[in-house]
Amino acid sequence: KAQASTTSPWSLSLSKSGSEREQVSGAYRLYVDIGREPGTWMDPRWGASDRRLEFTIDVQFTSVAASRDTQNDMVKDNLGGGSQSSPVYELKTASLARLRQGFDQMPCSKGGYRLDGAGNKSQQTVRFFLRTEGKQDGDLSIEPNAPLYFSLPAFGNNLSNLSRKEGIVSVRQMGWHTGWYREESRIVGVFRAVSLDExxxxxxF
Incomplete structure (x- = not known):
């Protein structure tokens, strides 16, 4: 079997379990597919050519409390309604996302995550985001420094047991689709999460 290179530019330097400051909660490779999706509120010209921008990025959920800036960037639409949510923690990322089978790359930086539904012991939802330096491909673009948002079910109250089903990738933009001018969630693609070891x-790699 092929072995992952320890010097891969796309590798994530994992925090060691038992560290005084960090503890591994779960490490995954995200397989992200950016492009126009049915029902999106993105500008009609965005992705109209049906181009797709695919990349992988390695991430790790840590137990480090997120900075104030990261907490402020965390999506808040799903708060309330009696649902219990965890504090916001730091999401660690590899420094580069891998595009076009390794012939292209996109710098990325850490984000944050939160668990919603803390009162449900069988299933919660992890909502997380990361930041990128952006990428342009014709009429398809990932805006630089604009967080990409993700969410997936987490089973058994365990971040090491995320759903393997396809999830939604979204961005936050100002618009009128909700009836008044406010920051909206707009779908920009889909993704899957696979444990990093697998x-x-x-x-x-």
Whole structure:
């Protein structure tokens, strides 16, 4: 079997379990597919050519409390309604996302995550985001420094057991779709999360 290179520019330097400051909660490779999706509120010209921008990025959920700026960037639409939510913690990322089978790359930086539905012991929802330096491909673009938002079910109150089903990728933009001018969530693609160990064995990096 192919072995993951320890010097890969797309590798995530994992925090060690038992560290005084950080503890591994779960590490994953995200397989992200950006492009126009049915029902999106993105500008009609965005992705109209049906181009797709695919990349992988390695992430790790940590137990480090997020900075104030990261907390402020965390989506708040799903708060309330009696649902219990965790504090916001730091999401660690590899420094580069891998595009076009390694012939292109996109710098990324850490974000944050939150668990919603803390009172449900069988299933919660993890909502997280990361930041990128952006990428342009014709009429398809990822805006620089604008967070990309993700969410998936987490089973058994365990971040090491995320759903393997496809999830939604979204951005936040100002608009009128909700009836008044406010920041909206707009779908920009889909993704899957695979445990990092499994992904490295499969992908060879």
């Amino acid at each position: 992904a490295q064995r499969k992908d060879g």
